[in-house]
Structures are given as C-alpha cells and as structure tokens.
Amino acid sequence: MRRTLLLGAALLLATLVLGASSASAHPLGNFSINHLTAVAVSDDRVDVHYMLDQAEIPTVGERTLSRREVLRRKREEVAERLHLRVDGRPVALALRRGRLAYRPGAAGLKTTRVEVDLTAPVRNPRRVELHDATFPGRVGWRAIVSRPGSGTAVRTDAPSGDPSDGLRRYPQDLLQSPLDRREADFRVRPGDGTLTAPKAEGQRISTTHASGDGLTAAFEDAASGEGVLVLLLLAALGWGALHALSPGHGKAMVAAYLVGTRGTARHALALGATVTVTHTIGVFALGIVTLALSQYVLPEDLYPWLTLASGLMVLGIGAGALRARLRRARHDHHHHHHPEDLSWGGLVAMGTAAGLIPCPSALVVLLAAISQHEVALGLLLITAFSLGLAGTLTALGLAVVRARRLLPRRGPWARVAAVLPAVSAGLIVAVGCLLTARAVPGVM
C-alpha cells in the first residue's frame, strides 16, 4: 500500500505540479487534453471545426499506434460525443476532413494535434445547440467559439474570440480560469452573416460581420492612432460608395422614382442628401437605443422592424405614384407635357426609405466605437461612410435623369417613355412588397 497524507493535495499530484510551472512543459500540464470547437451557423448548413491539442503523456500512451489509428480514434470520439441539436432535434454531424500532426513538446517528447471538420445540412434553423462531451473527465482547456455564417444573423453565448490562438498558447492570467465551456446556444434569424457574441468569455456582447470590411478596418486604425485621419475619412467615404453598389440599398427604387417622376439633377442631389441624413440618423438612433437599453434590446432585434418600416414606406410611395399615374392615364390622355409631379414630401419619403435601414458595417463601427469609448471618432467615420453611400445613389440618380433626356421624343421609344412612369411605379410597389415580405418572418 503506497500513499501519503497531505490532505487533499496528494503528494503524488506533485509529480504533475512543477510540470505546469516550468516553461518547458505544457502550460496546462503534460497530461491535459485540450479542445476547441468553432461553430458557424449558415442558413443551409452548420459548420464545425474541432481542434485538439493533446499533451505529452496521452501522446506517449498512443505511441505504439499508427497515425491513421490515432486519427481514427479521435474522429470516433468526436463523432460519438459532439452533439448538435437544431430546433430541438438532434442532427448528425458528418465528418469531413481530419488532420493529425505531431509537434515537439517538453523533454524531447511529442504532443498530438488533430483538426477535424464536420458539417450538418440544415434549413433555415432558428435555434442551434452544441454540446461538446468529448474526452469527459480529462483535464484541459475546453472552448467553444462562434464564427459568422452566411445568410444568417446569429446571436450566441459562445464568444467570437479565441485567446488560445487555436490551442497554441494558453493565457496564464492569475485572475482568469482556464476555459471550460462545453455548451453553446445559437439563436438564428435570416440575415447577412452577422454574429452577435461576446468578444471573450464573460465579456460584453458585440456584433461582427462575416466580411470584416474596410470601414471597420478604418475605424480600428483610427482608434489605435494609426494612419492619417483625413485619409481614413476618405477611405470610409470610398467604402460607403462601394458599399452602395452591393444589393439592397434602394438603387432600383431611387432610379425608378426619379424616372417615374421625371426628376431633374437637383432632385437627384436632394435625394442623395436625404439618404445621407437618414442613414446617419438611423445609425445614431440605433446607437442610442443600444447604449441606453443594451441589456434589453440588441440592434439585431430592431433590424426586422426597420426593414418592415422601410418596406411599408416604399410600398406606400409606390402605391401613391401608381394611383397618380393610372388616374392621369385615364384623364390626361392627350397631354404629353404636363408639369413634373414631383413633391418634396415624396422625395424625402423616398430618401428616408432608402436610408432607414442602417448598414450592418456602420452599426458594427458604432458599437465598436461605443465599447472603445471613441464615439465621436466613430460618428465621424459613419458620416463619411453615409456621404459615400449617398454619393453613389446621387450619381446613379443623375445618370438616370440624363438617360431619360436622351430618349427620343418620337418613334417606338416615345411609347416606352410614356409607359415608363407607370412601370416604375409598379417596380417601386414590387420592391416595397419584397422588403415587407422579407421583414415579416423576422418580426413574427
């Protein structure tokens, strides 16, 4: 019978103690099995990247096995003990690739590193839960991190940051325990790849975007004091201009409106200005709500409502325009050169509808600005961004106005020009319907 006393702290344990304090050994002890699971929820699939860092002692225990056999065992453990539930029902994760590598460890021994990709097909999930039950009872660093997917707006308790850099280094902060997360819960809505998650375990929630874009980068540079502010503002402007080219910024709407109402260059400029102001105010308003009610409301929750409001507004504008056209078509058959029926009210409403939905990247910058206490800087960049956004829309409007003038007054084109207002009004209605329809499932 061998035993020592030292209550609780068995002397025997000491054999493992200094291993942790010396720089040469594995920081979590040379018998630890550390794993990290990265999860990305998209609208059509859930991707899981499982990483394993196995310290020296368990690696020695598998010394006589072939690489293939070791990898097979690890994959089996993952397949058996990594559980995914989608909307309350268990869903099987299909194993994709697996890689195994040995890395030099302490005392000339090796450590094992395994990475396995898994995926599960899903359809528009609302709730995804992951339970990592691999290597139960073993000592080690256990983490689940969230990554943005595509076509979704995800909110989760699993942090987006990984302080271990893919299980390559383990923070030894005295006031921070090693991570021990085996559960993660993902609330999913249709979206465009946003992820709302704490940056690190126990930290505040913040939003990131699938494509870490130029505006965010410009803000990070400005906040850390790198780069010339004027250049960064110009960059933000450029990003806004580029961003307006991506789908869903009311370009079709604006063009159709200007065509239908026979707008002039002045109208196009006014419309651009309205978009700038509305977009900036929209982001600010959302920022204020987030600041004041961060505990109750997340900006993501407001998106569907804003989309709905914007959609209904567009629908209203379109319906009004359509009714006016139809009435005129019936009564003023013979007048071709009636005065422009464009009103400031309609123009502002149009601009508001186009600018009401804040761009996710602008919101990300605002939230980052709030969390880094650089609000003024963030707002400056967002204003520049909005200006760029409006610039593109204005340019588009001007082009449309020019193009209309080029249409010949006679011949078959004249007929096209005659029905254009009605067609454009119909188009606006269609866009409004689409926006509203997209917003409804998010609101319900």
Place this chain on the structure above:
Amino acid sequence: MTLTRPCLLKLVLPVLVFAAVVAVLALVNRSPSIAPDRDASAADPATLPGDTDSRISTLQRAVRTAPGRAQGYALLGETYLQKARESGDPSYYTRADRAYGAALRRDAGNLSALVGAGTLANTRHDFRRGLRLGLEARRSAPDLARPYTVIADAQIELGRYSAAERTIQRMLDLRPTLASYARASYYRELTGDLAGASQAMRLAVSAGAGSPENLAYVGALLGDLELARGRVDAAAGAYRQALSAGGGDYPPALAGLAKGDIARGRLAPAARRLRAASDLLPLTSSLTLLAEVELAAGRRAAGRRDLEVLRAQQRLQRSAGTVPDAELVVFEATHGDPRRAVALGRRVYRAAPSVRSADALGWALTRAGRGPDGLVWARRALRLGSRDPLFHFHAGMAARAAGEAGVARRELALALSLNPGFSPWLARQARKALR
C-alpha cells in the same frame, strides 16, 4: 409645380441635431466608472456560497476590485488549491502559487497566505520550506488549527515523528476536524496501529468537510486502511462511498476499487479500473500498479506500454526540475536503472528523511546488488513498526540478498499475509523467493 426654396434653418437643423447627438453619445459613453463589487474578500472561501467554480469567479472579481488587499489574493489562492485538488489540473497549482506570492508581497504576515504557501511547498516536496512557513503562521496565530496541518505534514515527511505526534495532538485539542483526524490516522498507520488508524479515519469521514472532494479523499484513505487490515468488503464500501462523493469518477476511489478486485483475484476488472483512473489522472501509484497488474496477468506488451508512460513522466519531471519523491525512487529501482535509483534515493532521503524515503533507498541499494546495505535501510524504514506490505517485501528481498534466509522468509510471508490488495506482480516475486 415649383420647389419651395429651403430656408436656412432647414439646412442647419440636421447639423445641429448631429452635433447634439455626438455630444450626448460622447457624454454617455465616457470611460466606465468601476462600480464597487460586493466585498467578498473578507470572507472565508469555504463559507462563500456556491461550488468551487463560482467561488473562484467571486474572488476573482473581488481581487480585481481591490487589488491592493492581501487577503483577497490569499483566499483566491486557497480556492485555486481546492480546484487543483478537485480537477487534477496542475495549472491551478501554478495560479495558487502566484496568488499566494501576490498576497505575501502585499502583507508578509498574512496568515491564510502563509498556510497556503506552506501547503503548496509540502505538495512540491519542499518540506523544509513548508515547515518554516507553517511555524511562521503559528507564531502569528498560535490558537488557530490551520498552521498545525502544514507543520505536522512537514514534520512527518522530515522524519521528526515525536515532534509530529505533539503537533497532531495539539491540533486535535484545538479543533477535532477532518484535517486533524486524518493526520492522527496517518500517524497511527505509520506506527503500525491499523485499527486505530481506521477508527480515526472514520471519525474524519464523519466530521465532514466543506467540499465533497475532501470527503472523497478521506473516504479513499479509509478504504486503503480497511484493505490493509484484510477487510475487503469494508474497503469496497468505503471506496464506493468515496466514488460517489467525488462525483462518480474520482480517480483514487477507482484505483481503490481496483485494489479490491486484486484482493479478490480478479485482475481483468482491476486493470480496467486502473486504466480508467490513470487516464483521468496519471498518478505514479496507479500507473505502476496498472503496469504490474498487466505484467502479472501475462499481458507483457500492455505492461510495457504503461511503464513507457511512467518513464515519459519521469523525463518530464526531470526536465521541469521537479523534486523527486520516494515513489519515484521505488519505480526506478523496480522497473528502471537501480544504480540511478540509488543516487536518486540518497537525494530524496537528504531532502525528506522519512521512513518512506529510507525504504525507497534501501530497495534501490538491494536492486543495485548491495543487499546488506539495503537491509540496514529497510530496518530503518521499519523502525516505527509499519505494517506496509511493500516495506516488508523490500526488507525480505534485502535480507535474502544479504544471505539472512530466516529474516527473508519471515518478512516475505508477512508481506503476503498483510494486504490482499498488494501488487500481484510483486506478490508473485515474493512467492517465488519463498520457494
């Protein structure tokens, strides 16, 4: 229709609104003032609500709020130490060590930090430092029981048995707790009073503790004592209790159940349990026993693989500069290089001149072909009257090598009769030697 000319106010209004919003947001968004957290640093960690993990996060918050206070760090260290015992995660020992260091830098006389640093020093086999810290703690609080646990542990491992006896008696007089009963039990066991030892350990179990892990720990020790007295069923009961107290996979209790299997001659389930236990926590003791069970069952390849793991562990300890202990010496002598075991044994005995160290050095000498010297050290190991079958096995083999056939016969027979959970591989060697 003509456009109305926008008036100046309409143009300026958005700018004004913009400026106002920026001002408001910037004001609201100033650097956060840190709200004073609930002051948990004055409390005893064991009385804080929740399990060890929630106590840790409470104390981490408290330390962040009041980083200048020594007591917060000391209690955090204590909780880290408890977490290390529960999880076996050595990174918590490192954290505990740094927390105690931080506490002592802020207040060199902090009692909790002195006791904790002493416990940690003992855990790392630095018993002289443990004793020094324990005595320092006792000077500042002579009527508290806690410093005595550190002092008693260090005295026992330093071979100062009469001093240890007085310390433990004083501890029992001050406060009969799980900690003091457990030490009384160990002292009785060392002196061969197994019945008294298991009685004290039962008192320790019934005294209870703040954490289930402490209870599981003494439960497993009680099982060992019952097994040493040949009461296999009582031992299994104690191990099972310890297992459930420790959450169903407490490695020492699993290893204990395996010893019960060995006592009943069932080597296959013993090997399974020992493998499960050492997968969770690769303690030298359970890995060695596992290797010896595999060797005794004729599974030489599996046994060799386990010994390989043990050797890897040794290499890691050597490269990390860990202070070796008697167990390592015995392993090296039995399964490694006896000559190196002798050198290691001398070092261990110098650092911790206990009966255990004497036994280990004696066995290393015997294995290195120096039977007579081995027997001298084996007698030293048995001077308190230990009933440990390993001690008697080592003494018997030393006597045999020294040509004292009568002593050898007596000691080996005793080793075989004492504890039915004794290593089956060594038992086979003892039987062979008896023939």
